[in-house]
Amino acid sequence: xxxxxxxxxxxxxxxxxxxxxxxxxxxxxxxxxxxxxxxxxxxxxxxxxxxxxxxxxxxxxxxxxxxxxxxxxxxxxxxxxxxxxxxxxxxxxxxxxxxxxxxxxxxxxxxxxxxxxxxxxxxxxxxxxxxxxxxxxxxxxxxxxxxxxxxxxxxxxxxxxxxxxxxxxxxxxxxxxxxxxxxxxxxxxxxxxxxxxxxxxxxxxxxxxxxxxxxxxxxxxxxxxxxxxxxxxxxxxxxxxxxxxxxxxxxxxxxxxxxxxxxxxxxxxxxxxxx
Numbered sequence: 707x708x709x710x711x712x713x714x715x716x717x718x719x720x721x722x723x724x725x726x727x728x729x730x731x732x733x734x735x736x737x738x739x740x741x742x743x744x745x746x747x748x749x750x751x752x753x754x755x756x757x758x759x760x761x762x763x764x765x766x767x768x769x770x771x772x773x774x775x776x777x778x779x780x781x782x783x784x785x786x787x788x789x790x791x792x793x794x795x796x797x798x799x800x801x802x803x804x805x806x807x808x809x810x811x812x813x814x815x816x817x818x819x820x821x822x823x824x825x826x827x828x829x830x831x832x833x834x835x836x837x838x839x840x841x842x843x844x845x846x847x848x849x850x851x852x853x854x855x856x857x858x859x860x861x862x863x864x865x866x867x868x869x870x871x872x873x874x875x876x877x878x879x880x881x882x883x884x885x886x887x888x889x890x891x892x893x894x895x896x897x898x899x900x901x902x903x904x905x906x907x908x909x910x911x912x913x914x915x916x917x918x919x920x921x922x923x924x925x926x927x928x929x930x931x932x933x934x935x936x937x938x939x940x941x942x943x944x945x946x947x948x949x950x951x952x953x954x955x956x957x958x959x960x961x962x963x964x965x966x967x968x969x970x971x972x973x974x975x976x977x978x979x980x981x
Contacts, residue, residue: 712740724797770823820864857964901972
């Protein structure tokens with residue numbers, strides 16, 4: 707793959723939500739290397755403070771489920787660093803297991819963070835960007851938004867919502883100078899997949915691969931992009947016959963992988979997300 711020309715990133719002010727760890731932290735790492743001016747936001751104040759210190763950037767506490775928190779974060783970020791050029795909605799959680807076992811609080815929390823957090827963050831940032839006549843929103847969805855999978859029903863719903871919301875808003879804002887993109891990562895080697903038994907059919911990538919996809923999309927905006935790009939075939943899944951989908955789930959193990967997991971290996975992550 708041709709190396710990215712990161713010159714366009716120099717001095718761009720980029721916000722990354724959920725930036726204390728995983729994909730968010732790796733994206734920040736790559737952007738800092740490209741001389742962008744990065745601000746990390748995360749609900750875990752201690753973790754975001756440490757992550758920011760490690761990278762030499764600004765880190766602020768941010769609850770993406772609260773419009774008040776988002777507006778306060780934006781005010782402080784702009785006071786410290788300047789107007790935001792790029793807002794990356796990365797914060798998210800991924801509960802797994804049988805849907806009938808989910809309690810109402812977990813369902814609401816997943817939708818609030820994974821879908822509503824994206825919508826609220828996009829609205830707050832885009833309002834300021836439109837007023838200035840330029841800006842870019844990058845929303846991190848998932849291949850799960852195109853691959854309905856047993857054990858991921860609520861996560862599937864939220865990520866599918868992010869994909870369609872982003873495309874609709876990109877069209878709506880087409881004449882304003884503000885672009886809206888969606889990144890669809892494959893299952894990524896972070897806490898989200900802890901305790902899950904993957905196999906040779908389930909593509910798991912490292913956070914730096916997804917981060918590189920985000921950085922590439924910031925440099926050259928596009929409506930949606932899979933990360934890695936080889937996963938772009940997932941968009942065709944929406945038109946596949948149901949019988950073929952069932953056979954594919956059985957062959958790849960997607961019919962059961964997210965229904966059963968190692969509770970001890972996943973305990974720390976589940977505690978963090980409230981499952």
